[in-house]
Amino acid sequence: MxxxxxxxxxxxxxxxxxxxxxxxxxxxxxxxxxxxxxxxxxxxxxxxxxxxxxxxxxxxxxxxxxxxxxxxxxxxxxxxxxxxxxxxxxxxxxxxxxxxxxxxxxxxxxxxxxxxxxxxxxxxxxxxxxxxxxxxxxxxxxxxxxxxxxxxxxIELNESQVDLKYVNEIKKFKKRDLKIVGSYAALNKRKGIDQIVNLLSVRKDLAMVFIGEGKEVEVLKNLSKTIGVFDRVLFLPYLTKPYNYIHLFDVYVMPSRSEGFGLALVEAALTKTPIVCSNIDVFKEIFNDSQVTFFDLEDTDSLGLAISEAILSKDTKRIKAYERVVESFxxxxxxxxxxxxxxxxxxxxxxxxx
The missing domain is CATH 3.40.50.2000 (Glycogen Phosphorylase B;)
Incomplete structure (x- = not known):
């Protein structure tokens, strides 16, 4: 053939x-x-x-x-x-x-x-x-x-294959005793990252790291400045194999408003990192409540609660999510x-x- x-x-x-x-x-x-x-x-x-x-x-x-x-x-x-x-x-x-x-x-x-x-x-x-x-x-x-x-x-997971300049930038949040919420994508409004930025205005214990490029990056930077959280957000450029940075996150969040599948979500599961994602149908098709933590779209309180739950239940859900991906995806x-x-x-x- x-x-x-x-x-x-x-x-x-x-x-x-x-x-x-x-x-x-x-x-x-x-x-x-x-x-x-x-x-x-x-x-x-x-x-x-x-x-x-x-x-x-x-x-x-x-x-x-x-x-x-x-x-x-x-x-x-x-x-x-x-x-x-x-x-x-x-x-x-x-x-x-x-x-x-x-x-x-x-x-x-x-x-x-x-x-x-x-x-x-x-x-x-x-x-x-x-x-x-x-x-x-x-x-x-x-x-x-x-x-x-x-x-x-x-994925070719190798946590040593990272740029130390960016690693040190991320670790600055840890030195401030902040929990790190991370995500990566080719960014547009569909990805819903603005929901995380808005959450930071009420959750002073969180910082956000986003890896990727797109026309929404400047929009989100301006939003973070407007609501006073710019010192707790870090936008990194496009990086090859961005999943090698996920071990630095406390939670991987995929707050998409729409997706065809969610490759990055599956990659995150392979790193055994706790996952929070929007409760859209396609994500519920891939995972269930025992594997990831879902939140209601456009609901800041729901997103905040989901992140807290994911951190507390990380030792059980992340392993089940990993097993699900290895078996099916x-x-x-x-x-x-x-x-x-x-x-x-x-x-x-x-x-x-x-």
């Missing part, structure tokens, strides 16, 4: 990490894998040949059995050249609630215009994959060949599921359970 992955870039973000993990876990099972990308942000090194794409130049699609896209531009690219695809099977993975993603990342108007356009592009694929039952219920009526495959995570498991999916797609076998 020969597979081509078409990606927006090779940068270290959710959908690209997922594609990288699939490739890493199936490359020994197939004849050939090639990865194509548009942007020059070379961060993740794939264990296979990678090629930069031009929207105006077609690849030899039928040199592959499977063409797997991740993202809007890859779907546009395949659609542009679809008439030239004779034998290859095309598939796209939906990584989030598209309408909400556009709304939080841009605005409501962009969401209204581009969501149906993107869905129409994906409807032309031979199959579409979603990454949670929540997304499956959302898109089940929109696609004739929909399949759910949970994301899987592999490993990169190996995801790779096996995609490999089986590809075989059925090529052979035209019915997937059975949608």
């Amino acid at each position: 020969k597979i081509a992955y078409i990606l927006p870039s090779l940068i270290n973000k959710g959908p690209i990490i997922v594609a990288h993990t699939i490739v890493k876990n199936i490359i020994d099972k197939v004849e050939d894998i090639h990865v194509y990308y548009f942007d020059d942000d070379l961060v993740l090194k794939f264990p296979c040949p990678t090629f930069k794409l031009d929207m105006n130049t077609a690849i030899d699609f039928d040199d592959y059995d499977i063409i797997h896209t991740h993202g809007l531009r890859p779907d546009r690219y395949v659609n542009r050249w679809r008439k030239g695809i004779k034998t290859a099977k095309t598939v796209s993975t939906i990584h989030a609630d598209i309408a909400q993603d556009f709304r939080f990342g841009y605005n409501k108007l962009v969401s209204i215009i581009f969501t149906p356009l993107w869905l129409s592009l994906m409807n032309k694929h031979d199959a579409v994959v979603v990454i949670s039952d929540k997304l499956r219920s959302l898109y089940d009526v929109k696609f004739k060949n929909l399949h759910r495959i949970y994301n899987g995570v592999d 490993s990169g190996k498991t995801m790779g096996e599921n995609y490999f089986d999916f590809y075989i059925k797609l090529v052979k035209g076998i019915n997937f059975g359970d949608k």
Whole structure:
């Protein structure tokens, strides 16, 4: 079997990490894998040949059995050249609630215009994959060949592979006897980090460390100055393998307003750090109350209570969360599921359970 992955870039973000993990876990099972990308942000090194794409130049699609896209531009690219695809099977993975993603990342108007356009592009694929039952219920009526495959995570945990400059900055909070609440993401309003900043105004015992970049960083810095908590927040830049810093946190918090899955949440569980997360459906699909502590969105009191509970119950919940991830959300498991999916797609076998 020969597979081509078409990606927006090779940068270290959710959908690209997922594609990288699939490739890493199936490359020994197939004849050939090639990865194509548009942007020059070379961060993740794939264990296979990678090629930069031009929207105006077609690849030899039928040199592959499977063409797997991740993202809007890859779907546009395949659609542009679809008439030239004779034998290859095309598939796209939906990584989030598209309408909400556009709304939080841009605005409501962009969401209204581009969501149906993107869905129409994906409807032309031979199959579409979603990454949670929540997304499956959302898109089940929109696609004739929909399949759910949970994301899987592999991390190379090494707590010594950190920048001591940043470690020392984080430890300054510990010297002040503050409990450290940490998180990381490609930041936008959807991630809900403003809820943590607002909590600091009433919880003088807490400090926040955020790793990552995005247009909301300056907004949150200004918010922290306005409400007088700037001396208890630390914004670090994009860091490779940010999970290697999680051991410095007392609690990992993922206060998202919407998510397709929550890769960082699973990574945090693999570090055996206590977790607090918003009570959105997809997080409840991954974990239960015995593994993490949930809080009510937009409820500062609920968030504060959840953080306190997570600290007190850390010795039981964090181990159960770790065991849950190892059992159900490993990169190996995801790779096996995609490999089986590809075989059925090529052979035209019915997937059975949608």
